[in-house]
Amino acid sequence: MKIEIRPIEKEKWHGKKEADNFMRDKTISVLVDRETKLYATGLNYTDTDYEDQETGEKVTEASYYAKLLKQNLSNVYIPGTPHEFWEAGTMRIKLPNSTMFLETNNPFDHLKYKVIKCSKFVANSLREYQDNLYPDATHYIVDGEEEMELKAKKAEVKFEVYQKYNELTKTEKIQLILILGEKNLKDKSDSMITLEMEKLMESKPREILEFLKKPKKEIVLEALLKEAIQKNVLKYHKTKYFYGDAEIASNYEELTRFFEDESNQELKVVIMNKVQ
Structure with a gap:
């Protein structure tokens, strides 16, 4: 055998x-x-x-x-x-x-x-x-x-992902790629976005489905934070997050809660303007 x-x-x-x-x-x-x-x-x-x-x-x-x-x-x-x-x-x-x-x-x-x-x-x-x-x-x-059963299930997941892909706007695709693929394709061509989306649909179909279940407000905030960290608007050091010299969170979950707080929306707008 x-x-x-x-x-x-x-x-x-x-x-x-x-x-x-x-x-x-x-x-x-x-x-x-x-x-x-x-x-x-x-x-x-x-x-x-x-x-x-x-x-x-x-x-x-x-x-x-x-x-x-x-x-x-x-x-x-x-x-x-x-x-x-x-x-x-x-x-x-x-x-x-x-x-x-x-x-x-x-x-x-x-x-x-x-x-x-x-x-x-x-x-x-x-x-x-x-x-x-x-x-x-x-x-x-x-x-x-x-193996056959797993391949069949994976094919079903991919099919569902492709169906939902057609419902996404260009902005939503960019946000998805930024969060799951760690690539910022803002201002990039449609063909490049499509190429990266296809790579993610092949490698992370289940993650995409879970991602799309999140509330849009949560996705928008997560994409903003990812981009702000990439562009060094928010600094990350030893699990802690800083804006300028001020520590605003000791971990990512705390960072998310910080910007969900109504009292911090003014700073959120400042950061949105800086990453544009």
Whole structure:
């Protein structure tokens, strides 16, 4: 059976994703289970579900592969004594920042697959990662049926986004791009705005739908604050926000509340004039 393992697309500190993401490869190895004090190999040591190829005797998975590979696959951990197989280089498994495949008909790939399934860095599926069952995961095992279902749902979301896109004014598109894409396209051509919108619709369809649920007044204010920060009209330093030398907020939520306050509307107008 062919097993496909993919890296999880995450936006890193450098802001790059997918092919542009230069996240390093990850290497995992067989660890000792804290509770059982045994090597977490993923192999079954109790159920006799395999048949010895020579004798026909029913044996455990661990015994079957130990004989097949002529290796010691015991999961017994002896402190201070490295395991001759599990701690050897063979079972140091590199998870590349690209799709990898294992063929479980290959005995060594079968063992690697079992070890990978024990790792907190590899989710059993993308859905289980999204459900936060594997918060530390960097990779996931592809589930064919689940992949089809997720693609169908993503297509539905994109279709809804495209429908709502046609209802947006040019100003609303610019605000959306500024907030979700961190790009200020004010005074730019319609074609450039369309190009950036298409990129966002492809990469952040769900975020766009959530964005469009916000009250327009809230979107207008958020766009104003983003632009004011970009143009250094409002200064940001160590989570705090300043207008001139005066601190006006200790975090972004407080900054939003500050400018929602009726008593601060005069300063809001001043800032609006400065970013125009």
